[in-house]
Amino acid sequence: MRLYDILIYTGGAALARRGRSLLTLSGIAIGVAAVVLLTAIGEGVHRFMLAEFTQFGTNLIAVAPGRTTTMGMSGAMIASVRPLSLDDAQALERLPEVEAVVGVVSGNAAVEAGGRSRRTMVFGTGAEVPAIWAMRPAQGRFLPEDGAARPVAVLGAKLYRELFLGRRALGGRIRIGGEPFRVIGVMESKGQMLGFDLDDSVFVPVQRALAMFDRDGLMEIDLLYDREADSEAVAERVRALLVRRHGSEDFSITTQDQMLEVLGSVLGVLTAVVAALGAVSLVVGGIGILTIMTIAVGERRAEIGLLRALGAGRGQILALFLLEATLLALLGGGVGFLLGAGGAWLLGALVPGLPTRTAWDFVVAAELAAGLIGLAAGVLPALRAAALDPVAALQAE
Secondary structure, eight states: OOHHHHHHHHHHHHHHTHHHHHHHHHHHHHHHHHHHHHHHHHHHHHHHHHHHHHTTOSSEEEEEESOOOTTOOOGGGSOOSSOBOHHHHHHHHTSTTEEEEEEEEEEEEEEEETTEEEEEEEEEEOTTHHHHTTOOEEEEOOOOTTOTTOOEEEEOHHHHHHHHTTSOOTTOEEEETTEEEEEEEEEOOOOEETTEETTSEEEEEHHHHHHHTTOSSBSEEEEEEOTTSOHHHHHHHHHHHHHHHHSSOOEEEEEHHHHHHHHHHHHHHHHHHHHHHHHHHHHHHHHHHHHHHHHHHHHTHHHHHHHHHTTOOHHHHHHHHHHHHHHHHHHHHHHHHHHHHHHHHHHHHHOTTSOOOOOHHHHHHHHHHHHHHHHHHHHHHHHHHHTSOHHHHHTTO
């Protein structure tokens, strides 16, 4: 038999038994659909989390008081030998390749305006926040550089809507923790970061926040450095300067690159795990192909005997059944891809908060795996068919 004849015969055999062929490929289709759908969700979550972490930029370094312990607790949660101060922040600003520095203090307080009141997050910061946190005022301006301890405030977009109901806020008076402040700006909507709503917050000068929350030091110092600079080199300069000022390394330094690297590896493992879960369905589909093809050999003994009598060799019989199993697996893989990709798109449309994105590397891997599983599942039935004695096979009817 020529290759063309083998292909035509295999296709005809699959079409002649449509019900069995559909049953055979459905197992693989379900497996591939599961891989495509699960990895689309995993990849979507991966990209969503990375976008959440990079919305403030990737050339950032955060310094927190206290050493990070082996238990992984934040240094801000344990006592520091010496708290981070505004003088530390000013000293860091003079380092080469450091473009901006801001000290941060945060807490929760009641914010009142026009007879309305709500508890929200209060950030004590400085004038460099728009550059470092990639935030811009939608109205007015951010905290002035010479603001020192002036009682001025900048509202987040959501807090502005809640307190002023869309009316003009600039120049208005509000009370934060019972203290009067004048509104000088309203920020553009920034959205949420890992469930934390930056729009539902208010920004005040860091000196005011230190007094308001009765703190003797900063909770964090954020640095923006030159994009062309090496983050580890800049972090080492920061470490050396603070060790000289504090006498010991009683602080923790975290670069954005480190956070992204850890996050990327964790989310990569997550995507691989969900792909592995989907692959279990592929294996089940392979078992289905093995079962159906084994039954097919028993049903087609006379057909196999006739082919052998007409001159088909053992190798050609083997090729016929292997090709049929592989063809059904590949067709099932194609159907599974359409189902999985369509399901991912539909899920993303119905649940906008659940990001989905087709992971093409896993799609290709799933299609190849489907073909290989079909080939492997067809080996035993094909060997059995090729081993049949043609005379005995002809007498099977």
